[in-house]
Amino acid sequence: MKDHKTIVVKAISYFFILLFLYASVSKLLEFEKFQVQLAQSPLLSAYAGIVSYSVIIVEWLTSILLLIPILRRFGLYASLILMTGFTVYIFIILNFSDFVPCSCGGILEKLGWTEHLIFNIACVLFAIIAILIVEKTTHYKFQRIAFSVVFSSILIVALFLSSEYVIKKENNFTRRFIKHPIIDYRALEMDNDFYYFAGFGLNNIYLSNQQYPQQLTTVDSSLHRKEVLTVRIETVHPYKNIKQTVLGKDFYVYDGTVPIIFKGTIGKENTKRISYKDAYFNDLKVIDSLNFAIRTQVRPSNQLILGLLKLSDDPKLQLKAHILKKQIDGLFDSDGSLVYDEKMKQLLYTYTYRNQVIVMNDKMAVKNYLKTIDTVSTATVKTTKLSDGTYKMGAPAEKVNIRTIAFRDLLFVQSNLMGRHESRKAWRKSDVIDVYHIHTKTYVGSLYLFRKENHKLSDFIVTEKYIYTLHGKQLGQHKITKALLKYFNSGKPKTD
Numbered sequence: 001m002k003d004h005k006t007i008v009v010k011a012i013s014y015f016f017i018l019l020f021l022y023a024s025v026s027k028l029l030e031f032e033k034f035q036v037q038l039a040q041s042p043l044l045s046a047y048a049g050i051v052s053y054s055v056i057i058v059e060w061l062t063s064i065l066l067l068i069p070i071l072r073r074f075g076l077y078a079s080l081i082l083m084t085g086f087t088v089y090i091f092i093i094l095n096f097s098d099f100v101p102c103s104c105g106g107i108l109e110k111l112g113w114t115e116h117l118i119f120n121i122a123c124v125l126f127a128i129i130a131i132l133i134v135e136k137t138t139h140y141k142f143q144r145i146a147f148s149v150v151f152s153s154i155l156i157v158a159l160f161l162s163s164e165y166v167i168k169k170e171n172n173f174t175r176r177f178i179k180h181p182i183i184d185y186r187a188l189e190m191d192n193d194f195y196y197f198a199g200f201g202l203n204n205i206y207l208s209n210q211q212y213p214q215q216l217t218t219v220d221s222s223l224h225r226k227e228v229l230t231v232r233i234e235t236v237h238p239y240k241n242i243k244q245t246v247l248g249k250d251f252y253v254y255d256g257t258v259p260i261i262f263k264g265t266i267g268k269e270n271t272k273r274i275s276y277k278d279a280y281f282n283d284l285k286v287i288d289s290l291n292f293a294i295r296t297q298v299r300p301s302n303q304l305i306l307g308l309l310k311l312s313d314d315p316k317l318q319l320k321a322h323i324l325k326k327q328i329d330g331l332f333d334s335d336g337s338l339v340y341d342e343k344m345k346q347l348l349y350t351y352t353y354r355n356q357v358i359v360m361n362d363k364m365a366v367k368n369y370l371k372t373i374d375t376v377s378t379a380t381v382k383t384t385k386l387s388d389g390t391y392k393m394g395a396p397a398e399k400v401n402i403r404t405i406a407f408r409d410l411l412f413v414q415s416n417l418m419g420r421h422e423s424r425k426a427w428r429k430s431d432v433i434d435v436y437h438i439h440t441k442t443y444v445g446s447l448y449l450f451r452k453e454n455h456k457l458s459d460f461i462v463t464e465k466y467i468y469t470l471h472g473k474q475l476g477q478h479k480i481t482k483a484l485l486k487y488f489n490s491g492k493p494k495t496d
Helices: 002-029 031-040 045-067 069-096 106-110 113-134 138-162 424-429 482-490
Strands: 182-189 195-201 204-209 215-220 226-230 243-247 250-255 260-265 271-276 283-288 291-298 303-310 317-320 336-341 346-351 356-361 366-371 383-385 391-393 401-407 410-415 430-437 442-450 457-462 466-471 474-480
Touching: 002 031, 002 045, 002 069, 002 113, 045 069, 069 113, 069 138, 113 138, 195 457, 195 466, 204 243, 243 283, 283 336, 291 336, 336 401, 346 401, 346 410, 401 457, 410 457, 424 430, 430 482, 442 482, 474 482
Parallel strands: 195 243
Antiparallel strands: 182 474, 195 204, 204 215, 215 226, 243 250, 250 260, 260 271, 283 291, 291 303, 303 317, 336 346, 346 356, 356 366, 383 391, 401 410, 410 430, 430 442, 457 466, 466 474
16 A cells, blocks of 8 residues: 555656656746746736746756655645646636736647646645655644645735736726616627627628638628628738728728738629738728728838828828827837728727827828827837847736727727726626717717626627627627617717
């Protein structure tokens, strides 16, 4: 029986030795990437430098302790502390953080976060089993195990509580929630969760798919009829990011990394190439069949810049260098959502990391500026330049605005910030949309879009009668009530 216990302890010890050595070597091989990923962690961003070295050193020291029989007991306690810390860390990331980094290497990087949590819990149990076998004093071994688990948990929780990026502080603004603005109407289960809205029209919703980028799915407004069209585009190009947009009776397929734009007619597979190597871009909005608003980067600064691609002009590309305002690096601090309000013939650019919206006409002349209701006027962005010349986000910046939709002179902004007196519990179960009247630059009110099966809102679109949402695989249809619909007509905020 004693031999069996010895074998179990050795097996667990060698398992941890292999695990820690493998993990530490993986981190060393991509140490620069490992440091950046730690810096992105909402728990460890302030301590990325010391933690990046400490974790590797502790993993090696623990492996050495486990390898020496007389010191193996201390190695098992060190393993328990490490694995408990990793487990609590992942639990907090999954349940309390909106920014989910990855600081694992090798095969563990392929695990999902839930699978990783289960793996770590199993490792904690292995460590406890081994300690129970090697510890001869029954009274103290339970106390020591409990102390190790509690100490490691408190350490990670303390890091969590001390991080200004994790706990969303109560901001100095108050939302006014519109009373019953929408009613959950219908839902349709899609076959995967890679869909996004390409547009709407002719009483249909059009969706494209990141996994199958050449498919255009048409869903009627009753959510009863679904048709999938596989569009044909030239196959000789090195596509990296194919996207689709529907406007009126036409659809557009494009990839700014090639760069190329195709145009097709709804219901027909064939497309026609209308632009090739006219402009590289990382975002595009269709104004009409000959005019496109784009966002691109300029060399060598890599700063973001807006421009117009006018296929009937010579030159075709008109860059508008004065529109986006640099605060820090001109790249991450200028990131945002470019949208087009077809009804009002206006373009809008909403910054992701600050509370400003640029309102332009369809010629990209700036009309005015609109502020979102939060108080973040300066982007909290920190960037790191890697040895290969690329830039990474050096720390988790405070994301203000996630995505936007413009329709009938109203701007719908999915916000990432909690306002004063708002329920943290409600925030964990829903996503908030702030609504603004563009012309008058006024805040109309806010509404909750409740998550389905704990899936966050991945995309939404607004039409005359409905708000359509995507939560995981579920396409949701929400009927707009008079409480919100009245702003479509008058555009003027009213007191409920």
